[in-house]
Amino acid sequence: MENQIYSIGVDIGTSTTEVILSKLKIKNVLGTSLIRETVIEDKKIIYKSPIVFTPLLDEVTIDFDKVRDIVSEALKQSEVDKSSISTGAVIITGETARKENASEVSKKLSEYLGSFVVATAGPKLEALLAGYGSGASDLSxxxxxxxxxxxxxxxxxxxxxxxxxxxEQTFALDIGGRLIRFDEQGRVVYISKRIEFLLKDMYIDIKLGKITELIELKILCKKLAKCLLEVCCLNELSEDTKKLFISEEFEPFKVDHISFSGGVGEYISQTEEYIQLEDALCHNDIGPILGASISKEFENYKKMLIAPKEKIRATVIGAANHSLTISGSTITFDKDILPLKNIPILKLFNENEDIRKIYVQGKKKLSIYENTEVAVSLKGPKSPSYEELKIISNEMIKLFENISGPIIILLENDFAKALGQVISLNLRNKREVICLDKISTNNGDYIDIGLPIGNAIPVVIKTLIYNS
Structure with missing residues (x-):
């Protein structure tokens, strides 16, 4: 079996909005265990839209009609019919994810594009997709x-x-190029609340309505650049940096190479001394100064720096090319209830997994998912015996007596078909069963499950975080 499908990525960011269309080649191959698997064999970008400023109705509202027009024009220019799009993601990133209508815009746009173009926001998925799109994953x-x-x-x-x-890890901080914005005369028109504590604590004289000295902007950007040194584990993590975290903090690590993508990544080759105020404010924000400050602070680590394949387009390319996962051919599913969207994931064990305690662990965590469909995530034994399959089956059936909707089980290891069959045989009452493997998740994730492609199922693991 060989299919070609079209995928779209839409990134509605703090500064800019862009659209990517890709063609993915889906193919059946013979896996290492001599079982046919469905894989994404090839990904080809067929259209990149111009990068435009994100349209806003006001400081707190995204202009949905103009965003939809941008996407419609991309489809027209790419000559890809909307009905031909099988997958993709609408990503609302950065401060735009905190706009009042962010959730509504992403949902309406994903519905406009098709049944399996997901609406998503959240720093974990954005970080992952940008890492894929920048080429950092491949290089690693x-x-x-x-x-x-x-x-x-x-x-x-x-x-x-x-x-x-x-x-291994993803996390995010409130550090970006448009945390301070200016009008055409250089007067400050916006200061993000997320960095007000830094301005106050460092006695930096940046105020709304005032033309700011370049030296003040450099002091702030130098501080933000030092924060990035710390999150690369090249300096000790300060209390100021901890306050800038959006997500949870990270486990310490030892890094071999560092890459910078995103809009500010385009400016991480300039020197601080070169920048004059008129050059610095070419986009009416602090992006160029921040980029130059990062170059300066990371000067002693030049040997660790690597150039990414993509910078400003990294996230949208990740959304178009890497948001889709294929769960293999040895799975169980009831086609009639697909597609499913925005199903919360309950991960039972973070470590020390005990299949005899599936029900006990799940029951403890079910209170936050009252009266809703849930997908239960488990690593599972690598090559389970029939006795182990029976134990997992009985525990899952008992757990799902407390959960509405179909039985949805996500496994990291490759035994979904066997487990699904055992569960179906042991059910007292008729109930739909979806059991997928080769899916790795975290608590707080959601899953979209699409229509079958041959004998495989496309899925997207995502986070949904707005107005945080």
């Missing part, structure tokens, strides 16, 4: 090294750490 795999990618946009820095190609 090629070099067998730890690569950290810092995607610095208008409102946030989304960070992903890859070890030999596998993402």
């Amino acid at each position: 795999k090629k070099l067998n090294r730890i690569v950290i990618n810092l995607d610095i946009g208008g409102g946030t820095t989304n960070i992903a750490i890859f070890n030999c190609g596998q993402c």
Whole structure:
């Protein structure tokens, strides 16, 4: 079986909005266990839209009609019919994810584009997609090294750490190029509340309505650049940096290589001394100064720096090319209830997994998912015996007596078909069963499950965080 499908990525960021269309080749191959698997064999970008400023109705509202027009024009220019799009993601990133209508815009746009173009926001997924789109993941795999990618946009820095190609951590901070904005005369028209504490604590004289001295902007950007040194584990983590975290903090690590993507990443080759105020404010924000300050602060680590394959387009390329996962051919599913969207994931064990305690662990965590469909996530034994399959089956059936909707189980290891069959045989009452493997998740994630492609199922693991 070989299919070609179209995928779209839409990134509605703090500063800019862009659209990417890709063609993905889906193919059946013979896996290492001599079982046919469905894989994404090839990804080809067929259209890149111009990068335009994100349209806003006011400081707190995204202009949905203009965003939709941007997407419609991209489809027209690419000559891809909307009905031909099978997958993709609408990502609302940075400070734009905090706009009052962010959730509504992403949902309406994903519905406009098709049944399996997901609406998503949240720094974890953004960081992961930017790491893929920038090429950091591939480079980490090629070099067998730890690569950290810092995607610095208008409102946030989304960070992903890859070890030999596998993402080990993601996190995000309120550091970006449009945390302070100016009008055409150079007067400050916006200061993000997220950095007000820094201005106050450092006695930096930047105020709304006032033309600011370049030296004040450099002091602030130098501080933000030092914060990025700290999150690369090159300096001790300060209390100021801790206050800038959007997500949870990270586990310390030792990095081999560092790459910078995002809009600010385009300016990380300039020197601080070169920048004059008129040059610095070419985009009416602090992006160029921040980029130059990062170059200065990371000067002693030049040997660790690597150039990403993509900078400003990294996230949107990740959304178009890497948001889709294929769960293999040895799975169980009831086609009639697909597609499913925005199903919360309940991960039972973070470590010390005990299949005899599936029900006990799940029951403890179910209170936050009252009266809603849930997907239960488990690593599971690598090659389970029939006795182990029966134990997992009985525990899951008992757990799902407390959960509405279909039985949805996500496994990291490859035994979904066997487990699904055992569950179906042991159910007392008729109930739909979806059991997928090769899916790695975290608590707080959501899953979209699409229509089958041959004998495989496309899924997207995502986070949904707005107005935080």
